[in-house]
Amino acid sequence: MYKEIMENFSCVLKDGKETFVKFVSEKEMAEYLFSFPSSLIVADENASYAVPGERMNVLVLKSGEEMKNQESLFTIIRKALSISLSRSSTFISVGGGVVSDMTAFAASVYMRGAGLVLLPSTLLSMVDASLGGKSAIDFDNVKNLIGTFYPAEEVVIAPHLLKTLDDHQFFSGLGEVIKHAFLASDKTLFDFLVHEKERIISRDENTLGEMVYLSLLVKKDFIERDPEEKRGIRSALNLGHTFAHALESITNYKIPHGYAVSWGLSRAAELGVMMGITDKNLKDDIDFLLSLYGYDTSLRIRKEEIPLFLSYKEKDKKRGKNGVNFVLMRTYGDYVLTVPDESLLIKVIQE
Numbered sequence: 001m002y003k004e005i006m007e008n009f010s011c012v013l014k015d016g017k018e019t020f021v022k023f024v025s026e027k028e029m030a031e032y033l034f035s036f037p038s039s040l041i042v043a044d045e046n047a048s049y050a051v052p053g054e055r056m057n058v059l060v061l062k063s064g065e066e067m068k069n070q071e072s073l074f075t076i077i078r079k080a081l082s083i084s085l086s087r088s089s090t091f092i093s094v095g096g097g098v099v100s101d102m103t104a105f106a107a108s109v110y111m112r113g114a115g116l117v118l119l120p121s122t123l124l125s126m127v128d129a130s131l132g133g134k135s136a137i138d139f140d141n142v143k144n145l146i147g148t149f150y151p152a153e154e155v156v157i158a159p160h161l162l163k164t165l166d167d168h169q170f171f172s173g174l175g176e177v178i179k180h181a182f183l184a185s186d187k188t189l190f191d192f193l194v195h196e197k198e199r200i201i202s203r204d205e206n207t208l209g210e211m212v213y214l215s216l217l218v219k220k221d222f223i224e225r226d227p228e229e230k231r232g233i234r235s236a237l238n239l240g241h242t243f244a245h246a247l248e249s250i251t252n253y254k255i256p257h258g259y260a261v262s263w264g265l266s267r268a269a270e271l272g273v274m275m276g277i278t279d280k281n282l283k284d285d286i287d288f289l290l291s292l293y294g295y296d297t298s299l300r301i302r303k304e305e306i307p308l309f310l311s312y313k314e315k316d317k318k319r320g321k322n323g324v325n326f327v328l329m330r331t332y333g334d335y336v337l338t339v340p341d342e343s344l345l346i347k348v349i350q351e
Contacts, residue, residue, distance in 0.1 A: 011220045013133045013151040013227045021131065021155045021216060023209060029119070029158045036090050036117075040080050042103040044095035046169075047121035050161060051094055057083055061099060065253040068098045068138045070146075076106040080114075090115035090153075096122040096169075097129035097257070101144070104135030108150035119156040122165060123173025123208075124258050127180065127215040130155045132223050132237075141252075142315050143245050149228055157216075159209035170203075171293065172258030177211060178289055179239050179265055180218040182282065185333030189214045193289060236335045239327040240264030242316050243349070249312040250305055262290055266297035270348045271340060272328040279331045300351030309349065310342070 008022040024032060030052045033041065043051050044063040051058055059079045061072055080091070091114055093103035100118050107116040120126040136147025162170065181189040192214060193200070199207035219237060226233035243264030248255060255263075269286045272278025290297055301309050316324045323339035330336060 009217075009220070011131055011151075012224050014149050017133075017151050019131060019133070019151045019153065019155055021157065023157045023159065023213070026158065026160045029156065029160075032156060033092070033094075033119075036092065038085060038089040039092050039115075040076075040083060040085055040089070041092045041094055042076055042079075042099055042106075043093075044099040044121075047095035047099075047161075049164075050119075050121055050158075061102075063096065063098070065098055065138065065143075065248075065257075068102060068136075070137060070139070072102055073106055073137055076103060077110055080106070080110055085110070085114065087111040087114055090117055092117045092119060094119045094121060095125070096120070097125040100125050100129040101134070101136050101147070104133075104150050104152065105137060105147055108135055108148040113150070116150065116152045117154045117156065118152045119158065121158075121161045122169055123162055123212070124169075124176055125173075126157055126162075126212050127173060127219070128176045128257075130157075131216055131219055132234075133227070141249055142312075143248060145315075157209070157212055159205050159212065162208045163203045163205065168256065171295075172256040174200075174293060175258030175260075175262040175265075175295070177215045178293070179261055180215045181289065182265070182286060182329060182332060183222070183236055183239060183335070184218045187332060189218060190285065190289065190332075194292065197292060232337055235325065235337055236327055239329065239335065240266075240268050242313060242324060242326050243267045245316060246309050246312040247299075247301075250301075250308050259295070262295040263297050263299055266290060266295075267348050268326065268328055271326070271344060272330075274344055274348065275328065275338070275340060277328045277330060277336055277338070279329075282329055282331050301349045302351060306346060306350055310345075313345075 010018045010020045041058045043060050046063045048060045091103050091107035093100045107114045118130045120130045133149045133151035135150045136144035139145040196207050222234050222237050240261045244260035247260045269283040273283050325337040328336050
């Protein structure tokens, strides 16, 4: 179904550089990975099965947020040196958002910039980490503190890989898709998620391909209007993330990113209504869609953990002159960046 309406597309980023997004079948993916004469494939353990054959130019790293650090970065660079990669060589990431971000960072600093291709294997990395040019590692338990803007030359989407994910991984990624449904200026993605729920849950490959396509089109729109996140437009993609990143930090990343984002989306909607910013009908739609897919947003922060939550919130990259900006929605596609009063913030997160 999705191949009938979906086209490969490009996204214009920093300095007019383009990332070309292409959708491939299982056979095409295997052929693609063999098409680079000089490359290093960096895969995480969960996705190493997708790399065909025995190859000397493959580095497999452990999966998990705890691996997103400078040691892993140096491991990638040492491997690149050991197989004599040059600036004209290509770093290829195969895996989730962690290995995608780290491989991109390594490519951006290796000999001041090598080639980069991202082949995301999880739903989260397909709709979030793959497009936009952000690369990073975590530092001192602060998520994505050190990084660069370094767009991939190509992002290769292979929808068949999504059928191999366990439910935990799949629903983590779906949290980001749901976020995009409310950032869109119309209800196309929202309606798709409502009407195609059964096919999405059953992992129908065509339906998943169309869902990823629609989600990426939303992200593409924001990225192209603000490639380096300097005009406040691209910051809208952080909807729910200020809540989510602080929650991830205080739980030592025991709550997966997409689940934390769904919680943050709910908290942002509640805060927005409380501040007279968010339309109540939009909050109802957010609550409905999260509930439809089984997300539990009832979690609240214990009183004794509030200071730690707030301290991680203050380290968020979205800090402005007056404090940390939160993304709050007025209605579909209509957002505002604001620094909420701390008492209201505590009210929506504390049990």
